[in-house]
Amino acid sequence: MTEPASLGSAPPPAPASDDHVRGDGPEALVYLDLACPRCAGTWAEISALPLRLCVRHFPLTAKRPRSPALHAATEAAALQSEGSFWELWDSLLADRAHVDDPHLWERAERLGLDLDRFERDRRSAAVEGRVRRDFVSGIRAGVTETPSGFSAAGPIRGDLSEALAELAAEGA
Numbered sequence: 001m002t003e004p005a006s007l008g009s010a011p012p013p014a015p016a017s018d019d020h021v022r023g024d025g026p027e028a029l030v031y032l033d034l035a036c037p038r039c040a041g042t043w044a045e046i047s048a049l050p051l052r053l054c055v056r057h058f059p060l061t062a063k064r065p066r067s068p069a070l071h072a073a074t075e076a077a078a079l080q081s082e083g084s085f086w087e088l089w090d091s092l093l094a095d096r097a098h099v100d101d102p103h104l105w106e107r108a109e110r111l112g113l114d115l116d117r118f119e120r121d122r123r124s125a126a127v128e129g130r131v132r133r134d135f136v137s138g139i140r141a142g143v144t145e146t147p148s149g150f151s152a153a154g155p156i157r158g159d160l161s162e163a164l165a166e167l168a169a170e171g172a
Contacts, residue, residue, distance in 0.1 A: 012141035012150055015054040018130075020078065020085055025050040026151065026171035028164055031138040032056075033146040034071055034092045035064035035099070042147055042161045043093040049168040055089065056134035058146050066099055069122070071131045073104050076122035077113060084111045 012029055015021055028051045032039040047053065057075075059067035070092055078085035091107055092099060108118045121127055138148070142155065149156040149164065156163040 012056075012137050012143075019054050019056070020082070020089070021052060021054045022086060023049075023051050023053050025052055026167050027052045027054065028149055028151050028156075028167060029054045029056065030147055030149040030160070030164075031058035031134070031143045032093075033058050033060050033064060033067050034074070034089070035067040035096065036060070036146045037096070039147045040093045040096050043090075045161045046147075046164050047090070049164055050171070051164060051168050056138060057131045058135055058138045058143060058148070059131065060146060068131065069101075069104075070099055072122040072127050073108070073118075075127040075130050076118050076124075077108065077111065079121050079127070080113050080117065084113060087111055 015027070015029065030046070030053065032043070032055060034057075057071040059071045061068055074085050074088050074092070077088040088107060088111060104122075105115060105119075108115055141150065147160050149160050151163075151167050
């Protein structure tokens with residue numbers, strides 16, 4: 001008789017070539033919800049750490065209905081330039097009070113994006129699929145809340161900012 005398969009969580013896949021990664025240092029993977037107040041509260045601190053930081057989408061739609069639109073907007077920006085992805089990502093987490101469509105269009109315009117393309121892309125099946133891929137990878141890895149993170153050692157438990165600061169210090 002064979003042993004039953006484990007129902008435990010699978011580790012998240014390593015950063016893929018189309019993941020959004022920036023920085024140098026020890027590698028960390030974080031799942032964030034752009035409409036999450038806790039994510040916004042920790043983002044400035046963790047994004048400043050000397051880490052090779054990979055971010056993945058984890059929109060918790062049931063809690064934050066506006067979240068999928070925000071994640072789609074960042075992916076639409078990424079289709080025009082990776083720098084635009086990061087600028088929009090950072091600005092959405094820095095200013096959660098202005099995230100409705102007119103404000104998204106203003107931000108896209110300030111970034112120099114083609115607004116017609118931005119609007120088309122953010123509503124496209126390809127962008128929806130990209131955000132969903134990240135979300136599913138998080139579910140498979142056991143992510144249940146945001147922010148959540150992983151290092152080479154596995155899931156990060158406790159305070160994400162503290163753990164990532166320790167990881168960065170170890171790599172220094």
